[in-house]
Amino acid sequence: xxxxxxxxxxxxxxxxxxxxxxxxxxxxxxxxxxxxxxxxxxxxxxxxxxxxxxxxxxxxxxxxxxxxxxxxxxxxxxxxxxxxxxxxxxxxxxxxxxxxxxxxxxxxxxxxxxxxxxxxxxxxxxxxxxxxxxxxxxxxxxxxxxxxxxxxxxxxxxxxxxxxxxxxxxxxxxxxxxxxxxxxxxxxxxxxxxxxxxxxxxxxxxxxxxxxxxxxxxxxxxxxxxxxxxxxxxxxxxxxxxxxxxxxxxxxxxxxxxxxxxxxxxxxxxxxxxxxxxxxxxxxxxxxxxxxxxxxxxxxxxx
Numbered sequence: 001x002x003x004x005x006x007x008x009x010x011x012x013x014x015x016x017x018x019x020x021x022x023x024x025x026x027x028x029x030x031x032x033x034x035x036x037x038x039x040x041x042x043x044x045x046x047x048x049x050x051x052x053x054x055x056x057x058x059x060x061x062x063x064x065x066x067x068x069x070x071x072x073x074x075x076x077x078x079x080x081x082x083x084x085x086x087x088x089x090x091x092x093x094x095x096x097x098x099x100x101x102x103x104x105x106x107x108x109x110x111x112x113x114x115x116x117x118x119x120x121x122x123x124x125x126x127x128x129x130x131x132x133x134x135x136x137x138x139x140x141x142x143x144x145x146x147x148x149x150x151x152x153x154x155x156x157x158x159x160x161x162x163x164x165x166x167x168x169x170x171x172x173x174x175x176x177x178x179x180x181x182x183x184x185x186x187x188x189x190x191x192x193x194x195x196x197x198x199x200x201x202x203x204x205x206x207x208x209x210x211x212x213x214x215x216x217x218x219x220x221x222x223x224x225x226x227x228x229x230x231x232x233x234x235x236x237x238x239x240x241x242x243x244x245x246x247x248x249x250x251x252x253x254x255x256x257x258x259x260x261x262x263x264x265x266x267x268x269x270x271x272x273x274x275x276x277x278x279x280x281x282x283x284x285x286x287x288x289x290x291x292x293x294x295x296x297x298x299x300x301x302x303x
Contacts, residue, residue, distance in 0.1 A: 011245035012257040015238045020264020022234035023108040024272050026100060029226030034213035035100035036205045039093070041220065041227045043202035046235025050195040053240060057191075077188060084184035084193045089200025091180055095173030096201065098166050105163025107275040112265025113148075113288050114167040119259055120145050120291060121175035129179075137294060144291035151284030194239050262289060 029038045103111050120141055160168065184193060209215065220227075242258070266285060269275040277285065 008245040009257060011241045013260065015241045015245070016258045016260040017264050018233050018238040018241075019258070019261040020112055020266075021268045022230050022238075023103065023112050023265040024268045025226040025229040025234070026103050027108050027111075027269075027273065029223045029230065030100070030104045032219045032223035032226075033215055034209070035097055035104070036209040037213050037215045037220070038223065038227060038230070039096050039100050040202050040205035040209045041223075042231035042235055043096075043198045043205060045228065045231025046239075047195050047198035047202060049232050049236030050191060050198065050240070053236070054191060054195065080184075081188045081192060082196065084180075084188050085196025086200055088177065088180050088184065088193060089197035090204065091173060091177040092197055093201045093204040095170050095177050097205070098170035098173060102163045102166030102170060106161060106167060107277075108269030108273060109266035109275060109277055109285065110164060110281075111167045112262040112269075113285050114164060115171050115174065115265075116259050116262035116288070117145060117168065117171040118174040118178060121172050122178055125175050125179060141291040141294045144287050144294070148284040148287030148289075148291065151280050151287065191240065198235055259289075259293070 026038065033041075099111065099115060106114075123135075181190075262285075266277060270277070
């Protein structure tokens with residue numbers, strides 16, 4: 001097991017805070033542009049930011065240590081890296097667009113907690129696809145999370161709102177994204193793969209953006225602060241911080257710290273957008289967070 005130092009924990013905590021606050025920028029951005037436009041723009045910016053990061057990183061190395069290709073690194077690793085970027089980018093597109101559309105119909109706090117349900121879904125997908133045994137404690141986490149989701153999302157009728165349902169589906173898609181990354185990152189450079197995956201996600205968003213939304217420069221400029229925040233900080237900076245911190249950090253601790261994005265999303269939604277949670281919804285959030293935290297205990301790790 002890797003031993004984590006306070007520096008890595010602080011970097012991951014900053015990552016969670018950026019991701020949590022990004023829910024606010026996504027919600028505000030939807031006041032000006034459609035979901036495909038927002039996702040395309042932030043993904044292009046995220047890819048460009050990481051390309052710039054790779055350029056600086058490469059120039060800091062001695063000439064003989066520089067890769068043959070800036071984006072794909074050594075040519076021998078190019079086919080696998082491109083395959084990884086395409087697979088990760090495709091799944092990321094599905095997860096992100098479900099989240100982006102869902103945020104328009106629910107609050108930032110709810111979106112953050114429902115997205116964090118991927119921590120619960122990942123073991124189930126691993127069980128179905130890879131026949132990994134499901135620990136007993138995970139069942140307790142499932143019960144807690146379902147109870148919390150009911151308090152958070154269900155009102156008079158026993159049904160989820162459109163926004164809640166879409167964000168919950170996005171959590172399932174993000175679970176697939178986590179498993180794709182888990183498969184490829186030991187074999188390829190994670191920053192280069194992320195640069196490619198953001199570009200793939202951007203390209204997949206561009207076609208429906210042009211066909212369905214047809215954004216103008218005026219609305220793009222109006223949404224620019226939100227898009228830049230999500231693109232540079234959430235996609236670019238946060239991912240880089242995560243990649244740096246997890247090199248010397250136990251993955252169980254890393255997952256536990258990063259799932260605090262759900263708490264930060266609720267806090268920022270309350271402070272900035274004044275989207276207060278009721279007592280019932282607050283209890284639901286606490287139950288879901290308890291389930292997320294319990295799922296990260298070492299004895300429940302199924303990956």
